[in-house]
Amino acid sequence: MGLSLLALSMLCYFAAPWGGRVVLAVANLSLIAGMANISLLFSYWNGSLKQTSKLAAGIIVVSTSIAYIYLLRVGETHERIHLMNIVLGLFCIWQIAVLSQLVKKDDAYQIKLLLGVELFQLGTRITRSLLAFSEDNHPGTLYLEDGWAFALRIGAILSIATICSLITNYYLEKLWHEYRKSSHAIEDVMLNSLNALSMVRDNETGNHILRTKNYVRALAERLHSCGIYIDELSTKTIEDIVKAAPLHDIGKVGIPDEILKKPGKLSDEEWVTMKTHTNLGRDVLNSAKQKDARNTHVLDAAIQIAGGHHECWDGSGYPLGLKGPEIPLAARLMSLADTYDALVNERVYKGKWSHEEACSEIARLKGVRFDPRIVEAFIQEKDNFLRISEMYGDSA
Template identity: 60%
Template sequence: MTKPDDEKVDASVPTSEELIASNKEVAEKAAQSINITNELADELIVANVEVVHQKKEKGKRVAELAIANSEKAKRIAELVIGNKELLFQNEEKTKRAAELVALIIKLGLANKKAAQSEKQLLSTLNALAMARDNETGNHIIRTQNYAKNLALRLRKMGCFKNELNSRTIELIFKAVPLHDIGKVGIPDQILHKPGPLTDAEWEIMKTHPVIGMDVLRSSDNEASRVMDVMEVAIQIAGGHHEYWDGNGYPDGLKGDAIPLAARIMSVADMYDALVSVRVYKKAWTHEEATQEIIRNKGVRFDPLVVDAFIAEQESFQAIAHQHRDGS
């Protein structure tokens, strides 16, 4: 017997088994969605933790940089104070040296024999200069003879006839030992430093020509009249580091504005420095030193003085050998 129409099963209505299966599928998808969401959440949490960590590291680095900058600022302040103290020491040493020189001059002038007074004064000042310098007594002897030979050669060449008379050449010879007397005002830690100087230390070292002039100018007018050698010594002490092209120190003098005695001393001093051993260099050969001086003709040195040096280079070599250190 067939069932009535109202009892027929509607194929569009899911059966209980299908509903159960569908619900299970929805539940599984929901579970998967929850798992995915949890994974994303975990990843976000980890990412946030990493960001926080990075920010902490950056903050720590910023703090370290701030501390480092603070330390640098502190160090700079200490260096400024240190340089001021060194400059103050220079001023004090210069003042003491000037007072000493003035006293020496006054005592020397008390002697009725002017020639003897001059000899005693120069001897004392030479000893003072050498006590503060690393140079040897032979350096003084060598540079005196170099300068004298240059002056005589210049006169023989017909140059500076009025300036280079016999008396002037004698004064240059006597004044040469005082060319670096300004080093009495340079602190020991700079003057006797075994290695190269820093920029700040070099700036202090470059003050020695000015200090030398101040020390030698401490003589009164009477002394200046009696001893012309003091005026030549002042010219040499203040000008032997000036360059012919104007790039020297302390005043940047150029060409003929540099005293002739200082231009002569500049070549003599350079040659001796090059062929001598120093803590920072070995001795150059005579040929190497000669080429270096020629290379600086018209740059560092007066061209005429270099011409005189070229003519006298054999005598320079002989003087260097005869009065070499340790001989």
């Protein structure tokens, strides 16, 4: 409402030279009402808006409107100028007081700029009234003011336009932040739901997810800090990969229980079925991506991980037999993280290996199963891997 009234006021000021006193009156009264609404708006932002504030603003607007109409009929131009400057100055003081409190709570740059603009506007109101006290500065109409008075009037009008712009920008930024917050909340719900679905069908524990997420983060951040794959591992991309990591085995939801939960070694036929979990995972996540186009970065990483974390650097992996850099980087990171976790924890088909044995095995598979650069990052992070495995152990 306040912005609409101020916009109407600016439009009428522009049209007043052709529309006459009636249009100018509409401009001034719209300005008074608009500034009252802006004062209440700032109080609302500050959490200090009360019924008494609304009542006071209403009384000021009504009484000023009556006084202005009276002066329009029997008064002089300089008297109306004084009335407008006094009332608008009061609203400026109100707004400055509220913004001075608000700036301590909200560090948005728009609040600081609004405070500065309000101080400038108050200064122009005071200066213009002081000039109007001089007998030589009593114009017969508003448009016969001297250069200084005209400049001050234009300055005040521009300050009001700036206030409108800053308020609009503030709201747009708040709206964007709310959208981002909502988008992240939806993303988290979706990812948590997919994670829960994966864990229900898998023998792995929740701690396995925590461990592998942290392993992937450690590898990615080490590579980034060393300047390796730096274009592919921005801070945002690393976060996306870490969020996507728990979904690496989501495809196991489509594997029959008699195979997935078999307490021994799989037969050749069963192993062929088990290996289809990579394609199943990719298909599940592609379906989720089509239903939520806003979260494609995380889902793209999840699709790469689910479909490619069993590919090998030398091309001997599955499902596509990708080789070297053909394998998505997110999948290469997950491959090493998942392998390390499988080695140092007991499985139905194997015993638990020591940290040292797991490190030796991963080093042996450098350039065979794993990206050599990622293995180098692992060697630098191996103590961190041990710490993570102990912190989130299955018995913890």
